[in-house]
Amino acid sequence: MANKISVTVNGTTHTGEVEGRVLLVDYLREHLSLTGTHIGCDTSSCGACTVHVDGKAIKSCTMLAAQADGASVTTVEGLSSNGELHPIQEGFKEEHGLQCGFCTPGMMMTATDLLKNNADPSEQEIREALEGNFCRCTGYHNIVKSIQYAAKKMATTA
Amino acid sequence: MTKYIGKSIKRVEDKRFITGQGSYTDDIKIPNMTHAYILRSPYAHANINSIDTTAAAEADGVVAIFTGSDIPEAIAGVPCGWQVDFKNGDTMKEPPHPLLCRTKVRHVGDGIAIVIANTKTQAKDASELIEVDYDILDAVTCPKKAAEEGAPLVHNDVPNNMAFDWELGNPKEEVSAAMATASHVTELDFINQRMVPNAMEPRSAIGLYDTAYDKYTLYTSTQNPHLIRLLMCAFVLGIPEHKVRVVGPDVGGGFGSKIFHYVEEALVIWASKEIGRPIKWTSDRSEAFLTDAHGRDHITNAKMGFDADGKIVALQAYTYANMGGYLSTFAPAVPTYLHGTLLQGLYTTPKINVDVKAMFTHTNAVDAYRGAGRPEATYLLERLLDLAALEMNTDPAELRMKNFIPAFDGVEQEGYVTQVALQYDSGNYEPVLKRALEMVGYEAFREEQAAQSNGKLLGIGFSTYIEACGIAPSAVVGALGARAGLFESAQVRVQPTGKVSVYTGSHSHGQGHETTFAQVVADRMGIPLEDVDIIHGDSDSVAFGMGTYGSRSLAVGGSAIVKSVDKVLEKGAKIAAHLLEASADDLEYAEGKWTVKGTDKSVGFGDVSLTAYVPHNYPEGLEPGLDMNAFYDPANFTYPFGAHIAIVEIDKETGHVKLKRFIAVDDVGNVINPMIVDGQIHGGLAQGIGQAMLEGAQYDDTGQLINGSYMDYCMPRADDFPSFEIDRTVTPCPHNPLGVKGAGEAGAIGSTPAVVNAVVDALWKGGFKVKDVPMPMTPERVWNAMQS
Numbered sequence: 001m002a003n004k005i006s007v008t009v010n011g012t013t014h015t016g017e018v019e020g021r022v023l024l025v026d027y028l029r030e031h032l033s034l035t036g037t038h039i040g041c042d043t044s045s046c047g048a049c050t051v052h053v054d055g056k057a058i059k060s061c062t063m064l065a066a067q068a069d070g071a072s073v074t075t076v077e078g079l080s081s082n083g084e085l086h087p088i089q090e091g092f093k094e095e096h097g098l099q100c101g102f103c104t105p106g107m108m109m110t111a112t113d114l115l116k117n118n119a120d121p122s123e124q125e126i127r128e129a130l131e132g133n134f135c136r137c138t139g140y141h142n143i144v145k146s147i148q149y150a151a152k153k154m155a156t157t158a
Numbered sequence: 159m160t161k162y163i164g165k166s167i168k169r170v171e172d173k174r175f176i177t178g179q180g181s182y183t184d185d186i187k188i189p190n191m192t193h194a195y196i197l198r199s200p201y202a203h204a205n206i207n208s209i210d211t212t213a214a215a216e217a218d219g220v221v222a223i224f225t226g227s228d229i230p231e232a233i234a235g236v237p238c239g240w241q242v243d244f245k246n247g248d249t250m251k252e253p254p255h256p257l258l259c260r261t262k263v264r265h266v267g268d269g270i271a272i273v274i275a276n277t278k279t280q281a282k283d284a285s286e287l288i289e290v291d292y293d294i295l296d297a298v299t300c301p302k303k304a305a306e307e308g309a310p311l312v313h314n315d316v317p318n319n320m321a322f323d324w325e326l327g328n329p330k331e332e333v334s335a336a337m338a339t340a341s342h343v344t345e346l347d348f349i350n351q352r353m354v355p356n357a358m359e360p361r362s363a364i365g366l367y368d369t370a371y372d373k374y375t376l377y378t379s380t381q382n383p384h385l386i387r388l389l390m391c392a393f394v395l396g397i398p399e400h401k402v403r404v405v406g407p408d409v410g411g412g413f414g415s416k417i418f419h420y421v422e423e424a425l426v427i428w429a430s431k432e433i434g435r436p437i438k439w440t441s442d443r444s445e446a447f448l449t450d451a452h453g454r455d456h457i458t459n460a461k462m463g464f465d466a467d468g469k470i471v472a473l474q475a476y477t478y479a480n481m482g483g484y485l486s487t488f489a490p491a492v493p494t495y496l497h498g499t500l501l502q503g504l505y506t507t508p509k510i511n512v513d514v515k516a517m518f519t520h521t522n523a524v525d526a527y528r529g530a531g532r533p534e535a536t537y538l539l540e541r542l543l544d545l546a547a548l549e550m551n552t553d554p555a556e557l558r559m560k561n562f563i564p565a566f567d568g569v570e571q572e573g574y575v576t577q578v579a580l581q582y583d584s585g586n587y588e589p590v591l592k593r594a595l596e597m598v599g600y601e602a603f604r605e606e607q608a609a610q611s612n613g614k615l616l617g618i619g620f621s622t623y624i625e626a627c628g629i630a631p632s633a634v635v636g637a638l639g640a641r642a643g644l645f646e647s648a649q650v651r652v653q654p655t656g657k658v659s660v661y662t663g664s665h666s667h668g669q670g671h672e673t674t675f676a677q678v679v680a681d682r683m684g685i686p687l688e689d690v691d692i693i694h695g696d697s698d699s700v701a702f703g704m705g706t707y708g709s710r711s712l713a714v715g716g717s718a719i720v721k722s723v724d725k726v727l728e729k730g731a732k733i734a735a736h737l738l739e740a741s742a743d744d745l746e747y748a749e750g751k752w753t754v755k756g757t758d759k760s761v762g763f764g765d766v767s768l769t770a771y772v773p774h775n776y777p778e779g780l781e782p783g784l785d786m787n788a789f790y791d792p793a794n795f796t797y798p799f800g801a802h803i804a805i806v807e808i809d810k811e812t813g814h815v816k817l818k819r820f821i822a823v824d825d826v827g828n829v830i831n832p833m834i835v836d837g838q839i840h841g842g843l844a845q846g847i848g849q850a851m852l853e854g855a856q857y858d859d860t861g862q863l864i865n866g867s868y869m870d871y872c873m874p875r876a877d878d879f880p881s882f883e884i885d886r887t888v889t890p891c892p893h894n895p896l897g898v899k900g901a902g903e904a905g906a907i908g909s910t911p912a913v914v915n916a917v918v919d920a921l922w923k924g925g926f927k928v929k930d931v932p933m934p935m936t937p938e939r940v941w942n943a944m945q946s
Binding site: 019021029033034035036037038039040041042043045046048075076077079080085089092093094096098099100101102103104105108123124126127128130131133134135136137138139140141142143144 | 166168169171172173174175176177178179180181182184185187279356357358359360408409410411413442443444667668669670833834836837840841842843844845867868869873874875876877879881882905
């Protein structure tokens with residue numbers, strides 16, 4: 001069954017029909033060709049597909065596209081603005097928070113949500129906030145540092 | 159001269175990944191593309207009586223369905239790339255690994271049919287309509303049980319399920335005689351459990367046949383596109399190699415699992431011509447658990463003998479290695495030449511014998527996983543050493559110091575010749591351990607441990623490891639059964655304007671080659687980093703390559719790049735000499751220009767490159783152009799080493815283990831980009847510690863993988879680790895131009911036994927004198943160890 005939906009993604013509103021069972025992540029990747037959001041599992045465990053829906057980090061494989069009707073979605077492609085990297089993107093680059101890059105978009109979306117709610121998280125709070133995001137390359141060591149970098153940067157520019 | 163080498167230059171590749179512009183195989187869309195889903199066996203061992211695809215073929219959107227019987231007989235299956243024969247000279251048992259099963263399935267996940275439809279959902283829906291009639295048979299999953307009389311056979315023509323048996327080192331009787339002289343013998347039976355590599359990007363492959371050019375393109379998540387092309391063309395499909403382009407685009411981690419040539423790659427290429435449309439197949443995570451080659455899976459008995467002074471006098475190791483249902487690409491090399499050869503470790507052990515039986519079982523194939531054989535060797539040695547120290551009531555660090563091979567640089571002093579077929583290149587082992595002890599604050603820790611009285615048990619574990627990397631000298635591995643050379647190639651294309659494009663056969667799937675290699679080239683040529691582009695992963699642009707695994711990219715691939723750069727500079731000097739009206743011998747090259755020695759007459763690299771492509775005023779007889787190719791075949795393996803120390807705290811009530819600190823001091827030779835090397839170490843540590851504490855594939859007796867999802871298989875998470883404390887020493891490799899040894903696997907090789915040793919130490923000091931806690935050391939297992 002097709003559902004008519006209207007979703008604003010990274011500031012652009014898309015209106016169209018999707019099959020009822022289409023997941024938000026498939027809608028983003030297949031319908032809108034926003035392939036920065038990745039699929040790393042089929043059990044909503046790994047967090048590679050994390051995006052923001054109405055400002056909150058969610059796993060886009062856990063939500064139907066139809067449920068996003070009327071919502072505002074931000075993906076990794078929408079993180080930077082006016083050609084300026086978001087502090088979290090800068091943090092991942094400066095602190096070598098990524099290797100293969102596959103988990104990185106989801107990690108950054110989770111991290112920005114964390115920093116919105118907790119501007120100065122401790123190392124333990126960062127590690128706990130990343131519970132739902134897997135990385136196989138970095139051992140998380142530099143991801144923690146990347147988020148600390150972003151927190152510091154956002155504090156000084158706020 | 160070194161403006162870039164040795165500096166933590168931020169990665170040039172990061173921009174596309176942090177902005178969502180990476181291009182992984184599943185991100186690629188091709189017009190008119192179809193999608194494939196593979197129906198897989200739910201049984202570990204069964205005869206296939208019939209497969210009925212009638213209803214499925216009529217389902218919405220279905221383009222084609224192929225089963226094993228649709229594939230021409232001439233396509234026998236994917237090959238094994240390494241031959242290890244039986245001790246008695248009999249040929250390795252190498253049963254075919256078909257693209258799709260025709261009459262029998264041999265592990266859960268074995269392919270039955272490929273369903274191709276307009277969308278992936280349609281393909282998946284249709285696959286549910288395929289009816290397969292199976293006769294379910296008994297299965298065997300344990301390599302030791304597989305060797306028993308009467309065990310179910312994986313392949314009817316492989317007696318006792320044995321692919322081969324193998325032995326290396328001193329004769330057994332010599333080792334036994336030496337063992338008999340020992341004043342103490344430590345013996346340990348243990349399992350080095352099966353691991354699932356779990357690269358975060360699931361495997362994916364797109365097959366495309368272009369009728370206009372009679373040419374195929376395969377996009378695949380691989381660590382070595384040219385190797386896949388060679389294996390697929392020459393050994394599977396019989397397609398002329400020059401008619402196939404293989405692209406490994408951005409690849410989301412590999413850790414070994416993306417070295418191998420998988421059936422899905424050949425299937426999408428073959429089927430794309432059959433249906434006349436491109437086909438994309440992307441693995442689900444559940445499929446990845448069942449079909450990405452697994453790692454480790456050894457059952458071992460090992461004995462180490464010591465004299466009264468604590469010097470090791472003998473080592474004997476017996477291992478059953480699980481190969482799974484089929485021999486994967488490099489599988490036979492892993493428990494043999496990448497494992498047995500490392501059992502000298504860092505020690506002067508005079509007598510060593512290792513005996514390996516490689517067994518087929520009704521499980522997914524096992525092959526190289528980060529470290530590949532070397533973690534198993536390190537685990538064997540380092541567990542024995544710490545246990546021996548406990549049993550002999552001596553200090554584990556002192557016991558190691560006493561047995562270390564004395565320092566040698568491989569230049570003034572010859573490389574160390576082991577009892578197990580290798581000659582180490584250079585080594586200086588005491589400093590890594592001393593530095594690690596200093597970082598730990600060893601004496602203070604022991605005092606704290608003795609004073610601990612809060613219901614927790616503190617423990618410390620050591621591991622001092624060596625690995626053989628920079629794989630590998632082609633003639634040596636050829637003599638050992640490799641069916642490929644293991645050199646690397648590089649090409650430097652100089653543009654007329656002096657900008658440089660470097661084509662490497664190495665493949666980056668997270669290692670940062672686009673940065674590290676550019677640092678090497680920019681320094682060697684004295685040009686800005688921005689003027690260098692590193693290109694990899696496409697067989698149409700990179701002339702040849704053997705790919706990335708075995709910590710080889712910089713040591714072998716980087717050396718090939720250096721060779722081509724040197725050829726460019728050599729030719730450039732001839733052009734410069736002509737322009738400067740001097741002899742090439744009188745020129746020196748520095749900071750991007752050739753200068754006549756002792757004068758201020760010079761010409762820049764850009765002027766020389768322009769002259770090479772606009773050769774109006776040019777040396778007579780010299781070809782125009784300034785592109786240079788080179789192949790580099792290493793003289794030896796490289797031998798990184800290091801000392802890892804884990805500190806754990808066990809909750810006596812629950813058996814929960816907390817990793818409090820992890821200290822790693824590694825020596826990977828010279829370092830080009832410290833930030834990237836540190837990152838490689840961190841990632842390796844997490845995988846090694848993950849094996850010790852959290853991970854492990856579990857097959858039940860019927861051959862079901864009972865933890866084949868992220869809900870069941872415990873992937874390490876951020877809050878499972880402390881921040882790692884790492885440092886390094888530098889002992890350059892004497893036989894490659896960069897002096898580098900490789901850093902990709904060190905963390906995974908050294909760390910695992912350190913953590914288990916720490917738990918055993920904690921238990922021992924708490925009065926529980928257990929020899930082993932099986933990995934992964936779950937609270938239940940640790941708690942049980944305290945009850946026994």
